[in-house]
Every structure is written in C-alpha cells, then in structure tokens.
Amino acid sequence: MKIENEDALDNFVICHKCFTLNEEIPIADGSKACCSKCGHILYRYDSKLIDHSLALSFTGLIFFILANLFPLLQIDILGTEQFITIPKTIVSLFDNGFYIVGFVCVFLIFIFPLMIFLINILLFTLLKMERGEKLTKELLILLSHITPWSMADIFFISLLVALVKLIAFGQIHIGISFWALMVFVMIDIYITKSIHLSEIWMLRKRILFNKDKN
Numbered sequence: 001m002k003i004e005n006e007d008a009l010d011n012f013v014i015c016h017k018c019f020t021l022n023e024e025i026p027i028a029d030g031s032k033a034c035c036s037k038c039g040h041i042l043y044r045y046d047s048k049l050i051d052h053s054l055a056l057s058f059t060g061l062i063f064f065i066l067a068n069l070f071p072l073l074q075i076d077i078l079g080t081e082q083f084i085t086i087p088k089t090i091v092s093l094f095d096n097g098f099y100i101v102g103f104v105c106v107f108l109i110f111i112f113p114l115m116i117f118l119i120n121i122l123l124f125t126l127l128k129m130e131r132g133e134k135l136t137k138e139l140l141i142l143l144s145h146i147t148p149w150s151m152a153d154i155f156f157i158s159l160l161v162a163l164v165k166l167i168a169f170g171q172i173h174i175g176i177s178f179w180a181l182m183v184f185v186m187i188d189i190y191i192t193k194s195i196h197l198s199e200i201w202m203l204r205k206r207i208l209f210n211k212d213k214n
C-alpha cells in the first residue's frame with residue numbers, strides 16, 4: 001500500500017481494534033463496512049442519520065433549557081423550604097468563594113453541554129441543506145475537542161448521591177428540572193455513544209463532495 005500525500009490518507013480508515021489501515025469504499029444505504037483483518041465495524045452508512053440526529057439534538061436542547069429553568073429539588077429542613085435550581089447551585093458556589101470549582105462547573109455542566117447541542121443542530125442543519133464545506137469541518141473538529149469535557153451525566157450521578165445523603169436531614173421533593181435533566185442526560189449519552197464523529201465525517205464527505213459530481 002503506497003500513500004502519495006496527506007490527502008490520500010482521507011481515503012483510508014483505521015480499525016480501532018487491530019489498527020489495520022483499510023481502504024474506504026462506498027457502501028449501500030443501511031449497511032456497514034468491516035475491517036478486512038478482524039471484522040470490527042469500521043463505518044456505517046445511514047442516510048436517515050441526519051434527520052434522526054437533528055430531531056434528537058432539538059429535543060435535547062429543549063430538555064436542557066427546561067432543566068435550567070425549573071427547580072431541581074425542594075428541601076424542607078426544620079420548617080424552612082428551599083428550592084434548588086442548577087443556575088442557583090453554580091451562583092452559590094461563587095457566593096461562598098469557591099471560584100475555581102464554580103468556574104469549572106459552569107463549563108462542565110453548562111457551557112460545554114449547551115455548545116455540543118448547538119453545534120450538532122448547526123452541523124446537521126448545514127448537512128441537510130448540503131452546505132458549509134469548510135464550516136462543517138471546523139464544527140466537527142471543535143466537537144471532537146469539547147465532547148470529552150461535557151459532564152452533565154457525572155453531575156446527574158453526583159446529584160443522585162447527594163439526594164440519598166440529604167434524605168436523612170429532611171423532606172425532599174423532586175422538581176420538574178430533575179426529570180428534564182434525566183432525559184437530557186439520556187439523550188446526551190445516546191448521541192455520544194451511538195453517533196460517532198467518524199460517521200458524521202464520512203456522511204459529510206459523501207453529501208458535500210458527491211453533490212459537486214452530480
């Protein structure tokens with residue numbers, strides 16, 4: 001196998017299991033390509049991926065907004081009622097002088113998850129419109145940098161742990177935001193686990209570059 005230049009590498013796919021370099025070939029809609037050596041799935045082609053991802057991203061964004069608008073928990077301790085919301089949690093971190101923790105939290109549980117969903121919406125809208133050759137590339141690169149730093153799922157798990165501990169101190173009522181956050185986290189996990197960036201990259205290549213040939 002001889003590779004002339006860097007652009008020629010675009011036509012090859014590396015297997016994540018055995019690291020064999022496979023040549024990328026066009027496959028039929030709904031089918032998948034496997035590694036020539038170990039049989040591990042290299043890529044899939046699903047023309048409905050854009051519509052599904054766009055719908056999921058919009059739904060996720062709506063639940064994210066709901067999760068930030070409504071109360072997460074209501075705690076009654078010794079007759080005093082207190083509502084907890086996600087923005088209030090972050091603000092109270094700053095109020096108590098935990099600036100670094102507050103700053104990290106703003107990015108990990110608010111800015112990055114929000115950015116991922118906004119980028120996805122923009123990216124899939126552009127792909128649907130068959131536009132933005134350069135912008136879609138930049139967005140995909142940005143997405144690959146941000147995705148590992150989105151930690152809404154970890155925040156939700158720590159919330160569950162805190163909930164178990166708080167039950168001993170008073171009465172706790174779960175708010176709308178808690179359920180909205182749960183749905184958001186499930187959509188977030190589904191998108192990150194089932195829609196691989198490499199598949200979107202290939203879909204982009206197929207949509208934007210085949211368009212010119214037609």
Ligand SMILES: [Zn+2]
Binds near residue numbers: 015016017019035
């Ligand atoms: Zn392999």
